[in-house]
Amino acid sequence: MAIEVKVPVLGESITEATLGEWLKQPGDAVAADEPIASLETDKVALEVPAPEAGVMGAHQVAVGDTVEVGAIIATIEAGSGAASAAKSAPAPAPAKAETRSEAKAGEPDASITLSPSVRRLVLEHGVDPSQISGTGKDGRLTKADVEQYVKSGAQSSQQAPLAEKGTAKGAQTPPETSSTGNRNEERVRMTRLRQTVARRLKEAQDTAALLTTFNDVDMTAVIETRSKYKDLFAKKHGVKLGFMGFFVKAACMALKDVPSVNAQIDGDEIVYHDYADISVAVSAPNGLVVPVIRNAEAMNFADVENTIGDFGKRAKDGSLTMADMQGGTFTISNGGVFGSLMSTPIINPPQSAVLGLHRIEDRAVVVDGEIVIRPMMYMALSYDHRLIDGREAVTFLVRIKEAIEDPARLLIDL
Template identity: 70%
Template sequence: MATEVKVPTLGESVTEATVGEWLKNPGDAVAVDEPIASLETDKVAVDVPSPVAGVMGEHKVAVGDTVEVGAVIATVEAGGAPAAKGEEAGRATEEREEGKQERAEPASGDSSVTMSPAVRRAVLEHGVDPTTIKGTGKDGRLTKEDVVAAAKAKSSGSGDTIASAAPEQAATPSAPAASQGERREERVKMTRMRQTIAKRLKGAQDNAALLTTFNDVDMSAVIEARNKYKDLFAKKHDIRLGFMGFFAKASCLALKDVPAVNAYIEGDEIVYHDYVDISVAVSAPNGLVVPVIRDAQDKGFARIEKDIADFGKRAKEGTLTMEDMKGGTFTISNGGVFGSLMSTPIINPPQSAVLGLHRIEDRPVVVDGEIVIRPMMYIALSYDHRLIDGREAVTALKIIKEAIEDPTRMLIDL
């Protein structure tokens, strides 16, 4: 008896999604609640679980198709796997036993069934063999970061530290090598998440009066505090003490004193908040996502660091939910982890401001009339000038700078 697999409820106001990849092929054994497909919504990737245990039946839709909530996308045949004949039976059984470890291997030269578009692009760009890479995503799936790491290890001659060993004769290139002088193009349909990101960011430029103010921060005090307390902090709270906790708490001070930076425009009204929900920009395999640290003004450093670490882990696994990214009154984006020296971050609508962090580097600065070398970071605040005046934006950024340079301010609310 065949059981229909339907698109589950995807979240408030979300009515459709795009089929990102099939995790099970017809004939594969599936367990109850085991993911059989991954759907891409405007914000997150959502796994579709099997409602029953049995054998994967027919795929009703293809990768890239748009499906609505409640639509039938596949069937699952209840019971055990059907008997097969001869060599085909042996191959089918072997493939089911290999299961998740082989999910990254291209089928008949086409990896669209087993790898997401982002991973496929990374494989082609870096020229690596996906069958030799151990996936770190959910259920052992390959992520873009896995491919990039494998490419780096390959170029440095240490590929065996992250790639599983494979017989040389069994390795097949992900794409035929281009002859000298050959130029190629590849057209890949934008994921639903990338389309939404594009629309939202363009909308921010079209609808807001964007402006950015800059400052620089001496990170000496924060670095000293981390070095002094990082071991005790990790032992007590079981989490690493990072920089984001400091900037989140410093932002709370600034938003309390300059409430317009924590507000947004709705129609002809300004909506102010007596709480701070900080959206933290996190890199995920399918694009940038912004999960929310709720009530950051009431949370300590340990809780904030744990929230951020959890978001980063689940973003990589693709398990963030709609609820994780709902709301947010202010955003922090850390381009410094990618080496950025300075940037003009763009606001996350309907929010009115975003704080951009950048890399720390030793620079000569003048302190008490003397030139000294200090670990400095440029920080940027992009804001909607319709709501936030230049004086307010500069004041908010200055408060953040002062709190980072003298962390005691965060303890005594200055």
């Protein structure tokens, strides 16, 4: 008897999702609770587990289809995958010169499960996915894996063999075709996450009176502090001491001094929070996500760094939950890890402000009347001017600057 696979409950107020990827094909053996499909919601990607062990039946929906909670997307048949596949497998066809192995150079092996975004990247760079070690869940490839492989130059050693596939011994290699006339286009449906991000960012621009204020900060003291204590910190707490911990704690202190930055507009009322739930932008294979560090004001540096590290790992393997993403009273986004010098971040409604961090670079600055070289970083605070005045925004950035340039302030709450 076939067991129906239904779309599980996705979270509060989430009623539908998009089928992002089939992880099991008809005839594949599946174990109980083994992921068989990936769903994309407005915020995260979720995996659908098999309700029972058996053989993957027919897919009821296609990749890209929108499905509602409780909808049947597939069936699980009784039996073992190997036996079923052996019975249904057709006799091997005679070998032909035009086989799949002789198709386009660099075309991914169909037996390897790739998400649409990873498949596009593999085709774009002409790499062999079987040569790349996957770091995603169950060893699956992520975009970061492919990008790192390409960056390392490892694919250069495989390009020649791939180009020679299907070429008879002694036959001349066809001349390279000029790329001058190639004007290929690809139309790809936006993921549900990207659609939601686009809609919310546009809503923020249409609704809030956005303004951005800048300041810069000398990172010398933080860099020296990290260098002095990083080994002891890692030994005691089992986690690296990063820059984000300093900025999260500095932000909590500044939010206490300037509470409007931690508030939000609800109709004709202002809601002030006496706690700091800090949303931190984390890079995931399908884009940036913003999980929330709850009650960050009550955490120490180790708690903050452990929480951020856990978010990073779970974002990479796709195990962040809806609960991880909900809420948040203030956001910190670190574009500096990608090399950004300066930006004007957009707030994440209903929050009223976002702090943008950027890359650290040596610059000439004047200190005590002398020109010196210091590691400097630009900070940007984008905020809703309906709620936060310019004076408050500047004061908030100055509080951050003071705490980062003199980390002792974080210990004595100044």
